[in-house]
Amino acid sequence: MREPIVRRQVFRLSRERRVSDIMEAATQVFREKGYDDALISDIAERASVVEGSIYRYFDNKRDLFIKVIENWYHGMLSDYDRQLTGISGTRNRLRFMIWRHLATVHEDPALCRQMFQIVRSGSEYTDTAVFELNRQYTRRTLDIVHEGIVTGELRAGLSLRLVRDMIYGCVEHRTWAYLRGEGDFDPDHVADQIVDLVLGGLQTPGDSPALGAQAAMLQRLESAVERLERKAP
Amino acid sequence: MREPIVRRQVFRLSRERRVSDIMEAATQVFREKGYDDALISDIAERASVVEGSIYRYFDNKRDLFIKVIENWYHGMLSDYDRQLTGISGTRNRLRFMIWRHLATVHEDPALCRQMFQIVRSGSEYTDTAVFELNRQYTRRTLDIVHEGIVTGELRAGLSLRLVRDMIYGCVEHRTWAYLRGEGDFDPDHVADQIVDLVLGGLQTPGDSPALGAQAAMLQRLESAVERLERKAP
Amino acid sequence: MREPIVRRQVFRLSRERRVSDIMEAATQVFREKGYDDALISDIAERASVVEGSIYRYFDNKRDLFIKVIENWYHGMLSDYDRQLTGISGTRNRLRFMIWRHLATVHEDPALCRQMFQIVRSGSEYTDTAVFELNRQYTRRTLDIVHEGIVTGELRAGLSLRLVRDMIYGCVEHRTWAYLRGEGDFDPDHVADQIVDLVLGGLQTPGDSPALGAQAAMLQRLESAVERLERKAP
Amino acid sequence: MREPIVRRQVFRLSRERRVSDIMEAATQVFREKGYDDALISDIAERASVVEGSIYRYFDNKRDLFIKVIENWYHGMLSDYDRQLTGISGTRNRLRFMIWRHLATVHEDPALCRQMFQIVRSGSEYTDTAVFELNRQYTRRTLDIVHEGIVTGELRAGLSLRLVRDMIYGCVEHRTWAYLRGEGDFDPDHVADQIVDLVLGGLQTPGDSPALGAQAAMLQRLESAVERLERKAP
DNA sequence: GATGAATGAGAATTCATTCAT
DNA sequence: GATGAATGAATTCTCATTCAT
Numbered sequence: 002m003r004e005p006i007v008r009r010q011v012f013r014l015s016r017e018r019r020v021s022d023i024m025e026a027a028t029q030v031f032r033e034k035g036y037d038d039a040l041i042s043d044i045a046e047r048a049s050v051v052e053g054s055i056y057r058y059f060d061n062k063r064d065l066f067i068k069v070i071e072n073w074y075h076g077m078l079s080d081y082d083r084q085l086t087g088i089s090g091t092r093n094r095l096r097f098m099i100w101r102h103l104a105t106v107h108e109d110p111a112l113c114r115q116m117f118q119i120v121r122s123g124s125e126y127t128d129t130a131v132f133e134l135n136r137q138y139t140r141r142t143l144d145i146v147h148e149g150i151v152t153g154e155l156r157a158g159l160s161l162r163l164v165r166d167m168i169y170g171c172v173e174h175r176t177w178a179y180l181r182g183e184g185d186f187d188p189d190h191v192a193d194q195i196v197d198l199v200l201g202g203l204q205t206p207g208d209s210p211a212l213g214a215q216a217a218m219l220q221r222l223e224s225a226v227e228r229l230e231r232k233a234p
Numbered sequence: 235m236r237e238p239i240v241r242r243q244v245f246r247l248s249r250e251r252r253v254s255d256i257m258e259a260a261t262q263v264f265r266e267k268g269y270d271d272a273l274i275s276d277i278a279e280r281a282s283v284v285e286g287s288i289y290r291y292f293d294n295k296r297d298l299f300i301k302v303i304e305n306w307y308h309g310m311l312s313d314y315d316r317q318l319t320g321i322s323g324t325r326n327r328l329r330f331m332i333w334r335h336l337a338t339v340h341e342d343p344a345l346c347r348q349m350f351q352i353v354r355s356g357s358e359y360t361d362t363a364v365f366e367l368n369r370q371y372t373r374r375t376l377d378i379v380h381e382g383i384v385t386g387e388l389r390a391g392l393s394l395r396l397v398r399d400m401i402y403g404c405v406e407h408r409t410w411a412y413l414r415g416e417g418d419f420d421p422d423h424v425a426d427q428i429v430d431l432v433l434g435g436l437q438t439p440g441d442s443p444a445l446g447a448q449a450a451m452l453q454r455l456e457s458a459v460e461r462l463e464r465k466a467p
Numbered sequence: 468m469r470e471p472i473v474r475r476q477v478f479r480l481s482r483e484r485r486v487s488d489i490m491e492a493a494t495q496v497f498r499e500k501g502y503d504d505a506l507i508s509d510i511a512e513r514a515s516v517v518e519g520s521i522y523r524y525f526d527n528k529r530d531l532f533i534k535v536i537e538n539w540y541h542g543m544l545s546d547y548d549r550q551l552t553g554i555s556g557t558r559n560r561l562r563f564m565i566w567r568h569l570a571t572v573h574e575d576p577a578l579c580r581q582m583f584q585i586v587r588s589g590s591e592y593t594d595t596a597v598f599e600l601n602r603q604y605t606r607r608t609l610d611i612v613h614e615g616i617v618t619g620e621l622r623a624g625l626s627l628r629l630v631r632d633m634i635y636g637c638v639e640h641r642t643w644a645y646l647r648g649e650g651d652f653d654p655d656h657v658a659d660q661i662v663d664l665v666l667g668g669l670q671t672p673g674d675s676p677a678l679g680a681q682a683a684m685l686q687r688l689e690s691a692v693e694r695l696e697r698k699a700p
Numbered sequence: 701m702r703e704p705i706v707r708r709q710v711f712r713l714s715r716e717r718r719v720s721d722i723m724e725a726a727t728q729v730f731r732e733k734g735y736d737d738a739l740i741s742d743i744a745e746r747a748s749v750v751e752g753s754i755y756r757y758f759d760n761k762r763d764l765f766i767k768v769i770e771n772w773y774h775g776m777l778s779d780y781d782r783q784l785t786g787i788s789g790t791r792n793r794l795r796f797m798i799w800r801h802l803a804t805v806h807e808d809p810a811l812c813r814q815m816f817q818i819v820r821s822g823s824e825y826t827d828t829a830v831f832e833l834n835r836q837y838t839r840r841t842l843d844i845v846h847e848g849i850v851t852g853e854l855r856a857g858l859s860l861r862l863v864r865d866m867i868y869g870c871v872e873h874r875t876w877a878y879l880r881g882e883g884d885f886d887p888d889h890v891a892d893q894i895v896d897l898v899l900g901g902l903q904t905p906g907d908s909p910a911l912g913a914q915a916a917m918l919q920r921l922e923s924a925v926e927r928l929e930r931k932a933p
Numbered sequence: 934g935a936t937g938a939a940t941g942a943g944a945a946t947t948c949a950t951t952c953a954t
Numbered sequence: 955g956a957t958g959a960a961t962g963a964a965t966t967c968t969c970a971t972t973c974a975t
Contacts, residue, residue: 011938011939011940011972011973011974012938012939012974013937013938013939013973013974013975014938014939015938016937016938019938019939037270040964040965040966041965041966041967042965042966050939050940051939051940051941052941052966052967053939053940053941053942053967053968053969054938054939054940055967056966056967056968056969057937057938057939061966061967062965062966062967114354117354118351118354118355121350121351121354121410122351154437155437156434156437159431160427162408163404163408163424163427163428163431164431165407166403166404166407166408167400167403167404167407167428167431167432169403169407170399170400170402170403170404170405170406170407170408171396171399171400171403171404172403173403173406173407174398174399174400174402174403174406175395175396175399175403177354191396194393194396195396195400198392198396198397198400198435199400199435200435200437201389201435201437202431202432202433202434202435202437204387204388204389204433204434204435219452222452222455222456222459225459225460225463226459228463229459229462229463273947273948273949274948274949274950275948275949278958283956283957284956284957284958285949285950285957285958286950286951286952286956286957286958287955287956287957289949289950289951290955290956294949294950295949295950503736506968506969506970507969507970507971508969508970511937516935516936517935517936517937518936518937518970518971519935519936519937519971519972519973520934520935520936522970522971522972523934523935527970527971528970528971580820583820584817584820584821587813587816587817587820587876588817620903621903622900622903625897626893628874629870629874629890629893629894629897630897631873632869632870632873632874633866633869633870633873633894633897633898635869635873636865636866636868636869636870636871636872636873636874637862637865637866637869637870638869639869639872639873640864640865640866640868640869640872641861641862641865641869643820657862660859660862661862661866664858664862664863664866664901665866665901666901666903667855667901667903668897668898668899668900668901668903670853670854670855670899670900670901695928710951710952710953710959710960710961711953711959711960712952712953712954712958712959712960713959713960714959715958715959718959718960739943739944739945740944740945740946741944741945749960749961750960750961750962751944751945751946751962752946752947752948752960752961752962752963753959753960753961753962755945755946755947755948756958756959756960760945760946761944761945761946
């Protein structure tokens, strides 16, 4: 049987207040240490509770982490919707999405990094909760591209998923150095670059490869076909 | 009770052989379990050595992991250079790089996944070693883009780094589901899509659709011929 | 996250009602989980009170458990006395005791099992309270055997305690499989077997009950059959 | 990465020696404290190893416990077979079995007690290992009874299982007080009593077998009538 | 009288790394 | 050079009980 012990001064707070205190402390610690190196004891101390109290409100460390991430997502998502309504034009709207994502990374790189790691790790638990939020998060981008195609501003025949992967993948890779704590970047500038690249593509604009290039290509094709014919049975 | 490890017959193998046995075992275990869950004891058992022996050849677990990754990269890099020499044309060469990357992911998703996680995690030690290899790995892509710009096939004023980030980021995102063990993808098909998107961009092409369409057709033809040649006996 | 317990409507119930609610909830939980795995919070929830309230009525978890067991015993004991008065003859009375015990086990194996464990564990506190009840519970059996010896139906020179231990020990062992949730048994059949064995012993019968006893038995049978005939439709 | 720390003096022993040291220490601690209150740290200290070393040889606390019990059983079983060969006659052999069991309890009551608790608790793990040993342990008794029936010394028509349950149940109940640390008992005396009771039964021995059969019939009749009366409306 | 937030000591388990043999 | 026994620090999670509100 557990013996009663002298206790430290007990401060009673409302459930809501305690939960938010713990979440805030946890956010900090996870941000600074990452999931594995974050200690419950550390979080407890910052939240001014004993470790056991955390378990009154959260099932376990993982649960707490997921809640922190969810909370963070919710903040972002509401922000998106609010701001997006004031922007029109496919290019503008797309740029906003990219810029917002870049700005988020810029504002809280440490937490973003943890998030990318976790969402990628894909443990079953994550799938359900955070995954769905991530889907919601990127859905807006898909919608904008879709509308762009409908209005004729964007060309048809594109895989929407691929466009999304390209945009978010590009942002993620472009910001890895910063996420790792090296260097800096300017969300505005990078957003412009990405929009330009993703809309315009790599190829020399106008119409087509230069006519000269086309001719060279034709010649190559001709000789290749010859080679193939010789090889064919 | 934990089984006593039957005292092995002591084989004296050459240092090279021992190292490669351990590396092979380690590759398997890291692939299956990931870095954290991989046990030195497990690796030792599969390599038919005792734990202590591993420390004769490798400084520590991390060092062993780095070596494994390096080894894997070297295999890929040499493959690249060998094959790339036989391919001409910016589009073709770019497509090959993308296709090769996709194919690598397709062939060994588990190891790729560990790799992405680690490269992202960015502990300083890892950074230096694996990072440099990664740089080499992607350098070829940068070179191709650069040449394309020089020949005028690709438009100038692009950030080469950003192009690279877009390509690799896109591949990585596009294949996450597969890396997580869900679904499948066709490297050939996805490579076509990515090349198309990254070269052509999202926007509806500028002026003459007809010429653009012709050019696109030519490019597709060229790619097809290239593939035929590679597959031909 | 752990669900916040919705603030209950505060009902003011009589002390008796509260206590019996808690006892009932506790009985269920102890039955299902066993002492150690039973949670005060679980009991509180089922009783629709908060944990603290339980401590207003019970000193601690152990005390609550003891009360539950006592309560259960009391129910059984009163039942015994009521029914035993209608039964005459050493064999019949003995058989009833055994049958009743078997039937109790059959009816509520889970609680019986906890009980056996606890009575056996013998922490001092438990000893006093539950032990005394157990003594009362088995005393009736001792009395019957004693009477049997007095009337000459049972042979003298027996250790009454040993007879009791044999009967209850036999029942307990015979029913362990069932208590563990494996298989089933028929109280009627097993009671017959046990009575037969404990009365007749293992040895090939030299002889038989005294003739006087047989005569008495015949008389009882005759009157019983008369009674039955009167009751028959 | 784990930092190397100054170590205490390391004594290297053979696997066998270490295992037996740990087992011995564990046996003591489990005996004194019982399973739950036994601490791994305590066992480690007595075995002069650090806690971690125990986990090199045993999967977990439960595994260690099971091994301790198994080891103990093995000692008893070999003893049985050795001694039983020198004893003839059903009564003598049966008495030996009972006496041996009583003596075992008498010699190491604390460990016996833990054992009874565990075998009764019937967690799946236990079932397989300890259960089988228990079966072997009691099998000898069943065999003796069976032989007695074959030779005509014991009456037929008995449930062997029930006989076994009666014997072991009786011993267990008879010795509970001692197991709990209260009082004492004399294995010789109690063995005599139990053999007498279980062989001779409670009933006063009669004379003529024919009459005995009649009496048994009468008793069964009486029981049947009793039941009818209870069930009658 | 009821509530339920807060307590806090504890204990099992893991495994990379070392180094006596 | 190989072996594998031994190390030991570090961390999560539990839950009966208390007591401020």
